[in-house]
Amino acid sequence: MTTPPPPPGLTARPLTPTDLDEVYAVYAADEVADAGHLAIEPEDLAGDWSRPSFDLAHDSIGLFENGHVVAAAEVTRGGTRAEGAVHPDVRGRGIGSWLVDWTEARARELGAATVGQTTPEGSVAQRLFLNRGYRLGHTSWVLTLPAGAEIEQRPLPPGYTLGHCPDARRERAAYEVIQQAFDEWEGRERESYADWAATTVRRPGTQPWQLRIVEHEGEVVGASFTILDMQGTGYLHQLAVDARHRGQGLAQAMLADAFERAREEGATHSELSTDSRTGALDLYRKVGMEVTQTWTHLVTDLR
Template identity: 50%
Template structure:
């Protein structure tokens, strides 16, 4: 890698989570006007059994200070950030080259990263030949705005996932639904628990399920509380139970619970692959930022 004089690189370790968060937070604040990442997000991802930071990450340091990083997070996805104070020095270009080489060596045929639309990262990747693979939106339910409750069909109830069987069923519902539009291998259950049930700060109310008259889990919602915002990280309904209003019922439930636990606003994200943007806008949510997933063939 060609980096400015005085900068060094090394693989990341779990002890770097806070430093990576600070770089990412500074970049998000500069590019979208708010910080959407949490340190818990990084720790949760890094504690997945499938994560090998030694071979899949690279930090850029100025002395002992981390100023940029890149990581292959999944087979065809990478995340990267450069502290705004260190931009326009070729660091992003160098990290992009490392990402492509590393992903190619791991057998990937394409690799991409999400970047805020129109940001320096977006412009850089476009200039390097990365095209738009899909587009995503962060939507916010403004403070004080309510979503009209969704009556549940007879025999259905929304409750906390109470048992290991509930949690595993919620995972299966999520994976089946997400794999309808996501091009990836099935996620291992232990990887999912690392980012949900074992995520720092997890509380039982974060994972809710919609249960049918037969006692089976028909839908799930995973919501986290972050800096006064209830963030719906996962929302899914079984294919054979759709059309009953379960998704909306789970969403209303999640927002209400988040408010009970101190949230003043609620957020979620969706992308062009799901076709769900209109649903969230119809219930009163507003787009707060637009992200482009840019990718390049290897």
Template identity: 50%
Template sequence: MTTDVAAGLPAGLTTRALTMADAAAVTAVISAQELDDVGEVIIEEADIVADWQRPGYDVTASSIGVFDDDRLVAYAESGSGGRGDAAVHPDYRGRGIGTRLAAWMRARAGEQGQPEVGMPVPQGSPGDVLLEGLGYRVRWTSWVLQLPEGASIPARPLPEGYVVREAGPDEYEAAWTVQEDAFLEWSVRERETYAQWESSVVRRPGFEPWNLRVVADPGGVVVAMGLVQLNDRCAYIARLATRRDQRGRGLAQALLVDAFAVAAEHGATRSELSTDSRTGALSLYEKVGMEVTSVWVNRAIETGAPR
């Protein structure tokens, strides 16, 4: 049976499973924690909704919230593929809440048949220190990079006949295919279905057709894709992938130039993206002038479930 979080909490705090109606409250807790840890808010409510509305994901069966009266002060969830997440409002740190949630997340993932569970935390943050002390190891490191104010990514001409543009609805499935083929070269997980991809991209709150960018070859075939999201005047490249046989031609760089330019036309004043040590792409982004603004580690632990 899943760990009883309430049994180890300070007096007055209660727990319950979450629902889609709690997305805004969860966003507020994560935002407060990010602001305290890295000095900026990265999450937005659309991220939570997009994750929770994915086909096959049961929010109530996979989450728990900690409440002080009616106020959500901490939460944890266990998703598919060993992906977990948790956050504690800075005002409630140091009371053992994070320890209880980490135990709950590990136990719940094991019940779901996941051999391990992990989550990203800012390197050196209280969450990082806590998870390390609980035996969570580092699976990979990731970096958030930003294009300095006034800088631009050098334009790189596309091969003859190639074009970079907004994806048409009839190309969404091709963009998904390019992304999944590329991501699964380094990511150890089940292949994301098109329905799951669509729910987190096309049906993500706030999605507009211009957000999804593609490079098409002379025959009109999609060979690279990029997804740019606009949040508080920040253009964020959430996905970027090139078909294996098309790499080394500057397609990814062309997508970055295009995506950031289009986002600027829609009001963006700064440009960001993230990458991790599994992709080997950090040097590529640094070479085009982007700078690391924060470092995160993905810490995981075995659950005891069979592999």
């Protein structure tokens, strides 16, 4: 792909692993400026960059000023999803528009029919995409458990057990449960086991307590994965129940268990995100969680 000339005063090149710390600083500053909250961690970038489906040398771009990263973007999932950030100190110079041009061009090169990016509601980035004709794909919400509150414990039905994942076979089965549940989302493309593992069980710093499973008669029928971030937040990254075993309180039992395990490891806050494709928002509100952030996934056609 021929990269267009960058905005004046900047140079452009693909990112390399040695850029990770500077890229993280840009993403973090951008997130705080637009969302008012820091959630991204260096381990998130390291996990994303280690996915076999992601080619850092071709699917990423960095913009540099005086030898330092001031903006960056990536295209993933076969070109259908993009992420990008501009450091607040250099906004207003056409850098965001340049990054969007680059992500759309790279997505086309990968053969994608659409590309989308998730932005905080009311943010500079959201206005940029809407002004370019992007449409709403889905809405996401971050929910937090109020201080001092706990999810009500739900006893498991007879024949079900909840615990850590003790071996590779069950780990693979947990992946299958999660993917099958997420496959119910319209338009979702399943990620490979290797890609999933890179951002969960192989994510830098991951410990055994983070992946929990529910079993019934020796079969894994539910799974959750929780991240304890550097802000002291126990963030429930994924939770899924096999469709054949829903309606028995397994999701609430795993939710309470995930946050309890995180608190045992030092978490002071409990948080998760869900979106309009899952239909789970009312469940989380019912158990006492409150919406603290709203994000929009905006999409455009490329053909």
